[in-house]
Amino acid sequence: MIIGPGVTIQGNVAIYGDDSLMPRDDPEHDDPAPAPPRSARPRRRGGFGLLRRLRFAALxxxxxxxxxxxxxxxxxxxxxxxxxxxSLFGAGPSPSASSPASEPAPPASASSAPATAPATVQLQPSSGKAGVAVQLTAHGFAAGEKIEARAGTKLLTTLTADAGGTAEASVTAARAGTKAGAVVVQLVGRTSRKSAKATYRVA
The missing domain is CATH 1.20.5 (Single alpha-helices involved in coiled-coils or other helix-helix interfaces)
Incomplete structure (x- = not known):
């Protein structure tokens, strides 16, 4: 600092040893001003950030x-x-133990089994003289139905099948005077329309 021509405070101190004229350092003013505190930012929660990412990913x-x-x-x-x-993992839950068990199916009646089987007829004996009675036995007809037995166009007899679809009768397959040869006896059920044939050979 210049006081006069050629005189400075530093010169006075050097010459007179008086440092009162020297300016004092003020630590309150010389220190740099502290930086203003940073405003605290709210911390984001990770859950909201994850939901936001998922929302944008799902768009x-x-x-x-x-x-x-x-x-x-x-x-x-x-x-x-x-x-x-x-189909891969099963269709629905299995029925619980508390549900009532299904009732067993009723057993098939004895008359239904023969109704599905083919009808058959047998002659005993299957050969002999004309005018001789033979035993006729039929199977496989409906229970209780009427069965017509014919030799050609002649009605020999009408039988009635039992509960098992069986019928028996004594018939004359070949009337007296029939020439030697084969006589076809045919049975037809009136209800089931089943038919069966047997041959009686006249000697």
Whole structure:
């Protein structure tokens, strides 16, 4: 600092040893001003950030979901997928133990089994003289139905099948005077329309 011509405070100190004229360092003013405190920013929670990322990631899938739900084509694909999943992993839960057990099917009656079997007829004996009675036995007809026994166009007799579809009778397959040869005896059920044939050979 210049006081006069050629005189400075530093010169006075050097010459007179008086440092009162020297300016004092003020630590309150010389220190640099402290930096203003930073405002504390609120810390984001990780959960909200994750939800936000998931929301943005799901946006491209929104049109696909709308197509699958609102269009018949999409609903058809969903139904096919559900059917395949049920076929792979099982269709629905198994019935609980508390549900009542299904009743067993009633046993088939004795008359139903013969009704499904083919009708047959036997002649005993199957050969002999004309005018001789033979034993006729029929099987496989409906229970209780009437059965007509004919030799050609002639009605020999009418039989009635029992509960098992069986009928027996004594008939004359070949009347007296019939020439040697084969006589066909045919039986026809009036209800089941089943038929059976047997041959009696005239000697």
């Amino acid at each position: 491209p899938l929104l049109p696909v979901a709308l197509v699958m739900v609102l269009t018949p084509w999409g609903r058809g694909l969903l139904a096919d997928g559900r059917a395949r999943a049920e």
